[in-house]
Amino acid sequence: MTIEIIQKTLSINGLDIAYTDxxxxxxxxxxxxxxxxxxxxxxxxxxxxxxxxxFRVVAIDLPGRGKSGWFPDPKLYAxxxxxxxxxEFANRIFGGKPFDFLGVSLGGMIGMSLHNMPGFNxxxxxxxxxxxxxPGPALDHVSTxxxxxxxxxxxxxxxxxxxxxxxxxxxxxxxxxDHLTAHxxxxxxxxxxxxxxxxxxxxLSKVKGNETLAFxxxxxxxxxxxxLIRGGKSIILPLEVAQRMQRDYKGPDMLTLTFTxxxxxxxxxxxxxxxxxxxxxxI
Numbered sequence: 001m002t003i004e005i006i007q008k009t010l011s012i013n014g015l016d017i018a019y020t021d022x023x024x025x026x027x028x029x030x031x032x033x034x035x036x037x038x039x040x041x042x043x044x045x046x047x048x049x050x051x052x053x054x055f056r057v058v059a060i061d062l063p064g065r066g067k068s069g070w071f072p073d074p075k076l077y078a079x080x081x082x083x084x085x086x087x088e089f090a091n092r093i094f095g096g097k098p099f100d101f102l103g104v105s106l107g108g109m110i111g112m113s114l115h116n117m118p119g120f121n122x123x124x125x126x127x128x129x130x131x132x133x134x135p136g137p138a139l140d141h142v143s144t145x146x147x148x149x150x151x152x153x154x155x156x157x158x159x160x161x162x163x164x165x166x167x168x169x170x171x172x173x174x175x176x177x178d179h180l181t182a183h184x185x186x187x188x189x190x191x192x193x194x195x196x197x198x199x200x201x202x203x204l205s206k207v208k209g210n211e212t213l214a215f216x217x218x219x220x221x222x223x224x225x226x227x228l229i230r231g232g233k234s235i236i237l238p239l240e241v242a243q244r245m246q247r248d249y250k251g252p253d254m255l256t257l258t259f260t261x262x263x264x265x266x267x268x269x270x271x272x273x274x275x276x277x278x279x280x281x282x283i
Contacts, residue, residue, distance in 0.1 A: 003048045005041075007067070012088050018067035019060045019089070020044070023051030029099035030281065031090065032059040033107030035265060036146060037165060037197055039066030041183035042104070045176075045269045050278060060089060062106075064198035066183070074200035082110055087120055096121060100281060104128040104265055105236065112215075115222045125224040126277065129234050129265040131241045132219035138235040138264075139210035146202030150195040158185045158193040168231060168263025176269050219245060225253040227280045229273075231262035255280060 006021045020040050030050055032043045040059030047057035061068040062082055071077060090099065098121045103111035108130035114120050145165050152158040162184055163177065171177060184196050228245060230237045239258075246256055257276055259266045266273055 003051045005044050005047060009067070010089065010092060012085055012092075015063055015071070015085075016067075016069040017060065017063070017085065017089060019058055019093075020047065021056070021058050021093075022047035023056040024054060025056060027051070027054045027056035028281075029094055029097060030055050030057045030102060031094075031099045032057060032102045033086065033104070033110050034059070034062065034065070035105030035107060036142065037065070037195070037201065038104070039068075039183060039196060041066065041179075043102075043268070044179065046274050046277070049271075049274050050281070053278060053282065055281070058093060060086070064201050066196055070198040070200070074198075074203050077198070077201045077204070079106075079109060079113065082106075083113055083117075086110055086114060087117060090120055094121070098123045100124040100126065102126040102128065102277075103130070104268070105130050112218060112222065115224060122224060124226070124281070125222065126227045126229065126281075128229045128268065129231050129237045131228075131237050131245050132216050133212065133214040133241045133244075134236055135238065136210045136212045139206075139213060140208055141235060143202065143205035143207045143210065146205045147207060148202070150197065150199040152193045153191075155181075155185065155187070155193045158195070161195070166267075168233065169265060169267040170231065170259060170262030170273075171267055171269070173270060176267065179269070216244075216248065220248055220250055222249070223251040225283075226251060226255075227277065228254065228256045229266055229268075229277070230256070230258050231264055231266050232258045232260035233263040234265070236264040 010017050039061045043059040050057050064070045101111045101122045108127040111125055186194050186196050230242050
């Protein structure tokens with residue numbers, strides 16, 4: 001029997017926030033937060049697998065992505081604006097229940113920022129290809145992708161950009177590209193095709209000359225059991241940063257897993273990537 005991915009919407013401060021809710025309502029909660037230009041439908045395969053194990057998987061579309069509403073001011077597309085959205089979302093959807101947090105790239109930055117927030121009952125933290133230091137050249141690369149055109153004359157052109165953006169994900173199954181195409185590209189009435197996010201997200205990005213971003217003091221405060229997943233070819237999370245994260249971690253348990261054939265980010269859509277995460281979450 002195929003497990004249903006249920007699409008829902010919640011209004012937060014007048015903004016519609018879309019999310020999917022999969023698995024038993026009383027199951028252990030896994031809260032998934034995506035990366036900069038993605039949306040919650042990245043986790044459909046993960047949600048179905050974890051639901052079979054008794055988990056309830058909730059994946060949010062951050063403002064400006066997927067089926068969520070767009071911020072009225074482009075300046076709001078920044079980390080400080082996402083934190084209260086995620087806090088309010090968790091409080092209303094989970095009602096104070098404990099949950100595990102999976103954050104991919106930007107989502108991981110949100111998770112690290114909220115690790116000790118009162119009332120944000122995060123029990124375990126999964127970080128996917130993100131850490132407390134991001135090299136400047138990597139930020140330049142991300143900014144370039146974020147500022148790329150979102151409108152394309154043909155579906156093939158839109159798919160070509162999607163594959164460029166997700167080139168580091170280590171995708172080997174054509175069905176995954178089909179899934180991403182279905183949820184990351186939308187056709188418009190005028191015959192054009194758009195990426196499924198607000199073009200204003202990248203408008204304020206600095207394309208060249210970004211300085212290294214580092215917040216190691218925050219990292220050393222994290223006490224949740226932690227699973228770090230990285231791509232062996234990642235420019236966002238180089239090996240030396242991951243090694244320092246392991247060395248400086250002050251919590252009770254941390255596991256690092258590297259998928260050698262991936263860059264930024266491991267896709268978590270293929271069984272060989274989902275399985276280790278499922279095994280760790282059942283600890």
